[in-house]
Amino acid sequence: xxxxxxxxxxxxxxxxxxxxxxxxxxxxxxxxxxxxxxxxxxxxxxxxxxxxxxxxxxxxxxxxxxxxxxxxxxxxxxxxxxxxxxxxxxxxxxxxxxxxxxxxxxxxxxxxxxxxxxxxxxxxxxxxxxxxxxxxxxxxxxxxxxxxxxxxxxxxxxxxxxxxxxxxxxxxxxxxxxxxxxxxxxxxxxxxxxxxxxxxxxxxxxxxxxxxxxxxxxxxxxxxxxxxxxxxxxxxxxxxxxxxxxxxxxxxxxxxxxxxxxxxxxxxxxxxxxxxxxxxxxxxxxxxxxxxxxxxxxxxxxxxxxxxxxxxxxxxxxxxxxxxxxxxxxxxxxxx
Amino acid sequence: xxxxxxxxxxxxxxxxxxxxxxxxxxxxxxxxxxxxxxxxxxxxxxxxxxxxxxxxxxxxxxxxxxxxxxxxxxxxxxxxxxxxxxxxxxxxxxxxxxxxxxxxxxxxxxxxxxxxxxxxxxxxxxxxxxxxxxxxxxxxxxxxxxxxxxxxxxxxxxxxxxxxxxxxxxxxxxxxxxxxxxxxxxxxxxxxxxxxxxxxxxxxxxxxxxxxxxxxxxxxxxxxxxxxxxxxxxxxxxxxxxxxxxxxxxxxxxxxxxxxxxxxxxxxxxxxxxxxxxxxxxxxxxxxxxxxxxxxxxxxxxxxxxxxxxxxxxxxxxxxxxxxxxxxxxxxxxxx
Numbered sequence: 001x002x003x004x005x006x007x008x009x010x011x012x013x014x015x016x017x018x019x020x021x022x023x024x025x026x027x028x029x030x031x032x033x034x035x036x037x038x039x040x041x042x043x044x045x046x047x048x049x050x051x052x053x054x055x056x057x058x059x060x061x062x063x064x065x066x067x068x069x070x071x072x073x074x075x076x077x078x079x080x081x082x083x084x085x086x087x088x089x090x091x092x093x094x095x096x097x098x099x100x101x102x103x104x105x106x107x108x109x110x111x112x113x114x115x116x117x118x119x120x121x122x123x124x125x126x127x128x129x130x131x132x133x134x135x136x137x138x139x140x141x142x143x144x145x146x147x148x149x150x151x152x153x154x155x156x157x158x159x160x161x162x163x164x165x166x167x168x169x170x171x172x173x174x175x176x177x178x179x180x181x182x183x184x185x186x187x188x189x190x191x192x193x194x195x196x197x198x199x200x201x202x203x204x205x206x207x208x209x210x211x212x213x214x215x216x217x218x219x220x221x222x223x224x225x226x227x228x229x230x231x232x233x234x235x236x237x238x239x240x241x242x243x244x245x246x247x248x249x250x251x252x253x254x255x256x257x258x259x260x261x262x263x264x265x266x267x268x269x270x271x272x273x274x275x276x277x278x279x280x281x282x283x284x285x286x287x288x289x290x291x292x293x294x295x296x297x298x299x300x301x302x303x304x305x306x307x308x309x310x311x312x313x314x315x316x317x318x319x320x321x322x323x324x325x326x327x328x329x330x331x332x333x334x335x336x
Numbered sequence: 337x338x339x340x341x342x343x344x345x346x347x348x349x350x351x352x353x354x355x356x357x358x359x360x361x362x363x364x365x366x367x368x369x370x371x372x373x374x375x376x377x378x379x380x381x382x383x384x385x386x387x388x389x390x391x392x393x394x395x396x397x398x399x400x401x402x403x404x405x406x407x408x409x410x411x412x413x414x415x416x417x418x419x420x421x422x423x424x425x426x427x428x429x430x431x432x433x434x435x436x437x438x439x440x441x442x443x444x445x446x447x448x449x450x451x452x453x454x455x456x457x458x459x460x461x462x463x464x465x466x467x468x469x470x471x472x473x474x475x476x477x478x479x480x481x482x483x484x485x486x487x488x489x490x491x492x493x494x495x496x497x498x499x500x501x502x503x504x505x506x507x508x509x510x511x512x513x514x515x516x517x518x519x520x521x522x523x524x525x526x527x528x529x530x531x532x533x534x535x536x537x538x539x540x541x542x543x544x545x546x547x548x549x550x551x552x553x554x555x556x557x558x559x560x561x562x563x564x565x566x567x568x569x570x571x572x573x574x575x576x577x578x579x580x581x582x583x584x585x586x587x588x589x590x591x592x593x594x595x596x597x598x599x600x601x602x603x604x605x606x607x608x609x610x611x612x613x614x615x616x617x618x619x620x621x622x623x624x625x626x627x628x629x630x631x632x633x634x635x636x637x638x639x640x641x642x643x644x645x646x647x648x649x650x651x652x653x654x655x656x657x658x659x660x661x662x663x664x665x666x667x668x669x670x671x672x
Contacts, residue, residue, distance in 0.1 A: 011433075011439070011442060011465055015442060015443075015446045022426070022459030022460075022461060023425060023426070023457075023459055025425075026426070026459065026461055029459070029460070029461045029462070030460065030461065030462055030463065034462070035426075035428070035461035035462040037426070037461070039375065039376065040375065040376045045381075047428060047461065047462060047477075047479075048462060049428045049430055049462060049463060049464050049477060050464050051430050051432060051464050051466055051475070053432050053466055053467075053468050053469075053473075054469070055468070055469035055470075056432075056466060056467050056468055056469065057466070089359060089361075090358070090359065090362070090371075090373070092371070092383060092384075092385045092477055094385055094387050094475050096387060096389050096392075096473060097347075103347070106347060121359075123358030123359055123362065123365070124358075124365070124366065125358060125362055125365045125366065125371035125373070125383065126365070126366055126370070126371040126383060126384060126385060127366065127385060128385050128386050128387050128475070129347055130387055130389055130392060130393070131389075131392050132389050132391070132392055132471065132473075133389075133390070133391035133392065133470065133471055134391075134469070134470040134471055135468065135469055135470055135471065137389075137432065137468075137473060139387070139430050139464070139475050141383075141385060141428055141477040143383075
């Protein structure tokens with residue numbers, strides 16, 4: 001929370017309320033995972049930007065490497081492209097470098113960035129290098145392409161749609177707590193999931209163009225399931241009810257909870273940075289899509305975790321049948 | 337200079353030496369004022385990104401306002417679009433906000449940004465908001481359009497071309513020194529030129545498409561004339577000789593030098609952030625273009641300040657006929 005109680009939602013409202021209008025080629029502006037611009041014929045261009053700031057998004061401490069930071073700086077942007085079902089193409093990279101980091105750190109950073117970029121066919125077309133007084137900052141703007149008829153927005157969820165989750169949730173949050181001193185036998189895997197998230201680019205693309213228009217809306221889970229479920233519901237004008245019993249728990253996260261005695265729910269619902277995909281899928285097609293997804297991506301978990309509903313409630317149904325409203329997830333300005 | 341003696345040029349080499357290849361639609365990648373992507377037919381898209389960081393690019397001190405910062409954050413990117421002769425269109429804005437700034441400061445910032453955006457028809461299509469521990473940072477990625485046949489790169493200068501300057505140089509540097517305690521009667525104007533530079537977007541566009549292909553190359557002067565003259569020469573594989581006597585000095589800068597007793601040359605050659613345009617123009621057309629430019633833009637100074645030559649020397653010829661090599665300008669990592 002800032003000086004005058006400013007939250008991220010407040011600030012977005014203050015700032016984007018005074019914006020000049022966008023051009024006729026803007027199909028989607030602020031408010032989805034990416035902006036969408038009309039391109040050639042049925043093609044669209046998608047654009048996203050995300051920054052990682054020292055002391056806020058990462059700490060140069062236990063388990064941290066600049067190589068992983070370079071990977072993650074691109075991964076978080078690739079995940080936004082994935083959530084649109086688009087193909088990543090070009091990046092612009094801005095680095096603000098305090099004087100205590102030098103050539104070695106920057107070479108490591110770029111190695112992590114470049115390896116992931118190569119795997120996804122992303123080239124760097126520009127950027128900005130600057131010094132900074134205190135903290136390191138890396139900001140990436142990523143461009144992608146898609147066809148307009150296939151792209152998945154946040155705004156297409158309908159009452160009755162199945163709420164489907166592709167990928168893991170909670171593991172990155174457990175990894176973060178391991179950097180802060182928690183321990184468990186499989187901590188190396190959880191640390192890897194925190195420091196080197198794998199964006200589900202191929203999976204997002206598959207969901208957009210191999211499911212016969214049965215996927216209606218999609219978002220990536222960067223802020224946590226509770227928060228991002230709210231985002232997709234607000235954009236679509238619907239509510240959602242999550243079945244607690246259906247939430248997937250990785251073996252490593254289950255073990256982490258056993259060893260540390262910590263509650264799973266905070267990780268599953270509130271922790272961010274897992275970069276799973278959360279989608280609204282035609283209920284009649286959900287089982288078939290889950291089956292085909294498992295065949296196509298055997299290493300990516302898939303689960304139907306609830307259903308979208310009329311109204312605007314983001315709810316969770318517990319094992320005993322009780323239903324409660326899900327509080328929001330991560331807000332950059334609402335932390336203590 | 338960073339821990340291990342890293343300069344900006346070093347770093348660019350380290351980083352961009354390991355980059356994955358760009359796609360077939362990339363006409364210009366890293367190394368010009370903007371990247372250029374093939375778009376629809378003869379159309380191209382241009383992209384640039386530039387960040388302003390507290391304590392490096394600005395100080396929250398005498399004369400500083402967040403309104404001006406918002407203006408300048410967009411202006412520096414508009415100037416890169418201007419240097420291509422392109423039309424600015426869409427922006428993505430990233431803010432990293434320490435907790436001592438709140439809604440008021442951000443509303444001021446956005447007012448400065450939005451006013452300039454409206455004047456140039458720029459809409460904001462996305463961005464990222466984050467907190468930061470110490471310093472404020474604003475990063476803008478700006479997209480523009482142009483036709484491929486008209487766009488002006490850094491790489492087209494030819495030996496014999498006139499070196500022409502559109503706009504003022506040195507005034508922003510004098511304004512910066514006024515924020516540090518220097519005084520003169522017209523200091524308000526110099527402060528304005530430092531805090532609120534006016535990017536020469538219409539002028540750049542005019543030079544690209546109203547001069548019958550007689551303008552061969554262009555760059556905006558963000559780092560200082562000496563440094564940016566070197567950039568355009570390196571990209572074009574030529575040298576340049578600047579005539580010291582021909583450099584334009586505004587009335588306000590002349591007065592500043594008289595009152596403070598400071599040498600003009602540091603401001604004219606080394607100071608950055610004036611966002612004038614520096615171009616290589618067919619020598620046979622230079623006088624005619626200068627005349628028509630004055631008619632079209634009576635408030636923007638224009639001068640022929642030297643000529644491009646074979647070789648790779650960036651030189652200055654003094655009034656006594658002596659010629660010396662011009663040292664470089666501003667390097668983000670080379671300061672004391």
